[in-house]
Amino acid sequence: MSEAGVVILGNGHAGVSVAEQLRRKKYPGAITLIGAEAGLPYQRPPLSKQYLKGEWDEARLLQRNAEFYRNNDIRLIASDSVISIDPSAHRLELKSGATLPWDKLVLATGSCLQKLEIPGADAEGVVYLQNREQADALKSEMRSARRAVVIGGGYIGLEGAAALALAGLDVTLVNRSSELLARSASLPVAHWIQRRHEKQGVVFKLGEQLAEILSADNRVRGVRLANGEVLEAELVLIGIGVKPDTGLAESIGLECADGVLVDQKGVTSHPDILAAGDCTRFNHPLYGEAIHLESIQNAVEQGKRVAATLMGEEGTYDAVPWFWSDQYEAKLQIAGIAQGHDLEVIRGDEHAERFSVFCYAQRRLVAVESINAPAEHMLARQLLKAGASPPPDDAANPEFNLRSALPS
Amino acid sequence: MVNLIFVEPSGAEREVAAPEGWSLMEAAFQNGVDGIEAECGGSCTCATCHVYIDEKFIDRLEPMGSNEDEMLDCAAAERRDNSRLSCQIEIKVEFEGMVIQTPDTQI
Numbered sequence: 001m002s003e004a005g006v007v008i009l010g011n012g013h014a015g016v017s018v019a020e021q022l023r024r025k026k027y028p029g030a031i032t033l034i035g036a037e038a039g040l041p042y043q044r045p046p047l048s049k050q051y052l053k054g055e056w057d058e059a060r061l062l063q064r065n066a067e068f069y070r071n072n073d074i075r076l077i078a079s080d081s082v083i084s085i086d087p088s089a090h091r092l093e094l095k096s097g098a099t100l101p102w103d104k105l106v107l108a109t110g111s112c113l114q115k116l117e118i119p120g121a122d123a124e125g126v127v128y129l130q131n132r133e134q135a136d137a138l139k140s141e142m143r144s145a146r147r148a149v150v151i152g153g154g155y156i157g158l159e160g161a162a163a164l165a166l167a168g169l170d171v172t173l174v175n176r177s178s179e180l181l182a183r184s185a186s187l188p189v190a191h192w193i194q195r196r197h198e199k200q201g202v203v204f205k206l207g208e209q210l211a212e213i214l215s216a217d218n219r220v221r222g223v224r225l226a227n228g229e230v231l232e233a234e235l236v237l238i239g240i241g242v243k244p245d246t247g248l249a250e251s252i253g254l255e256c257a258d259g260v261l262v263d264q265k266g267v268t269s270h271p272d273i274l275a276a277g278d279c280t281r282f283n284h285p286l287y288g289e290a291i292h293l294e295s296i297q298n299a300v301e302q303g304k305r306v307a308a309t310l311m312g313e314e315g316t317y318d319a320v321p322w323f324w325s326d327q328y329e330a331k332l333q334i335a336g337i338a339q340g341h342d343l344e345v346i347r348g349d350e351h352a353e354r355f356s357v358f359c360y361a362q363r364r365l366v367a368v369e370s371i372n373a374p375a376e377h378m379l380a381r382q383l384l385k386a387g388a389s390p391p392p393d394d395a396a397n398p399e400f401n402l403r404s405a406l407p408s
Numbered sequence: 409m410v411n412l413i414f415v416e417p418s419g420a421e422r423e424v425a426a427p428e429g430w431s432l433m434e435a436a437f438q439n440g441v442d443g444i445e446a447e448c449g450g451s452c453t454c455a456t457c458h459v460y461i462d463e464k465f466i467d468r469l470e471p472m473g474s475n476e477d478e479m480l481d482c483a484a485a486e487r488r489d490n491s492r493l494s495c496q497i498e499i500k501v502e503f504e505g506m507v508i509q510t511p512d513t514q515i
């Protein structure tokens with residue numbers, strides 16, 4: 001090992017996890033964590049939750065404090081981006097002009113925001129929500145706006161809509177698909193979430209496309225839908241999704257397929273380059289195909305796996321995927337991946353304050369979505385991990401003890 | 409700032425100063441205290457921030473809610489009378505000097 005050590009490209013949840021785990025495992029070499037954004041690494045989920053609502057300040061948003069990185073001898077490079085990588089020379093180049101050697105490189109570049117390409121999209125008052133700077137911009141726009149239009153009915157759009165509605169704005173959410181959370185939740189859950197928002201006064205325009213963002217003097221004043229309807233607003237929040245950030249990986253010829261391809265140890269097609277988090281795609285033993293996840297669970301746990309691999313530890317990455325979203329006081333939690341399921345049963349009452357949806361594919365339990373039922377969510381994770389599938393009738397019966405379906 | 413003492417699984421004591429209003433979990437997490445995972449970032453949905461609270465202080469804590477109670481049953485380590493989820497406990501001045509024991513495992 002030379003003095004170059006491990007260089008981690010990207011200081012989000014995956015990058016920090018790799019650095020932290022390496023030190024916990026007593027990695028003896030240098031660790032460098034590079035991030036394009038200013039300041040210390042921070043947590044992303046609160047940006048659309050506690051931070052947006054003004055409940056948390058910047059200090060509370062941090063992942064770890066400055067002392068932590070000092071004590072653990074983790075070198076931080078902030079406000080600088082990697083612009084090129086030379087895999088044969090084991091060096092990378094920063095925007096500031098500096099170059100840096102590495103023995104092992106970890107790609108933790110996260111996601112690129114999908115931008116809306118329609119007329120007016122660059123007007124003032126049109127905001128996205130992926131990083132702290134954008135959250136700050138949204139917070140300041142919220143103070144003066146009375147009406148908001150949210151584009152996109154995924155998690156970011158919905159959490160944003162909740163924060164805007166709670167702040168007293170009139171909120172209309174426009175979604176291209178006729179259902180919310182189209183690719184990521186079952187209908188009973190999507191409908192429950194929709195009703196909860198409607199109770200707060202949020203108006204939905206589902207199955208509608210946006211034609212144009214209306215502005216005057218480059219300041220947003222509303223949107224026009226493809227059907228001609230005009231919605232007036234002083235603020236437009238866009239949350240139409242993200243894509244894995246594979247730009248640098250592709251530029252050096254690493255294998256990518258809508259994500260940097262990694263094996264079950266987190267290694268890319270180059271033996272000295274590993275990857276973790278939102279930027280990856282990998283085969284998951286539970287789902288038997290190459291999956292891509294956008295979640296804290298995956299960023300943190302795949303980061304741990306990468307650290308273990310760097311330490312020469314055996315083992316594969318097979319953690320059960322899980323995800324959460326907070327909207328108003330409601331907690332939505334998803335264990336597993338529901339995509340492609342052919343049967344769903346409801347445990348509890350889908351019109352009540354709490355219930356879970358058990359999703360099966362060919363009689364095998366593949367996912368459980370819970371509303372306000374955290375203990376059921378925890379059990380679901382244990383069931384999925386154990387590969388246990390309670391018969392659908394049992395799962396739907398609230399009297400049935402789910403624990404008894406676990407292998408003893 | 410309130411001074412707290414976390415006992416890590418190894419037995420090592422970590423003194424941490426944290427602002428009032430933050431949760432015990434956040435105080436531990438930002439300082440990288442070993443033995444607290446906090447996978448869900450404090451939304452009371454993972455039970456990986458389980459701790460044992462100093463008996464002398466247990467009466468100064470707000471009673472636990474039903475979610476916390478349910479989640480504690482899902483914690484990886486043994487649940488005891490002084491078990492709590494550290495993300496559900498807001499730090500108050502009265503906690504000065506409190507000792508918080510982390511369990512052997514969270515996962």
Ligand SMILES: Cc1cc2nc3c(=O)[nH]c(=O)nc-3n(C[C@H](O)[C@H](O)[C@H](O)COP(=O)(O)OP(=O)(O)OC[C@H]3O[C@@H](n4cnc5c(N)ncnc54)[C@H](O)[C@@H]3O)c2cc1C
Binds near residue numbers: 037082279296
């Ligand atoms: C508002 C919001 C709310 C969310 N809420 C939840 C939630 O409730 N639950 C959940 O499970 N997930 C949530 N997510 C998703 C979760 O935050 C991501 O899955 C997670 O952050 C992925 O971690 P990562 O480290 O892979 O990428 P990121 O956290 O995106 O970090 C990547 C970092 O790399 C940096 N970078 C990229 N390229 C370069 C370069 N060339 N040079 C230098 N730096 C570079 C970027 O600036 C970025 O800071 C949320 C996301 C957002 C935006």
Ligand code: FES
Binds near residue numbers: 447454495
């Ligand atoms: S941090 Fe997840 S329950 Fe406390």
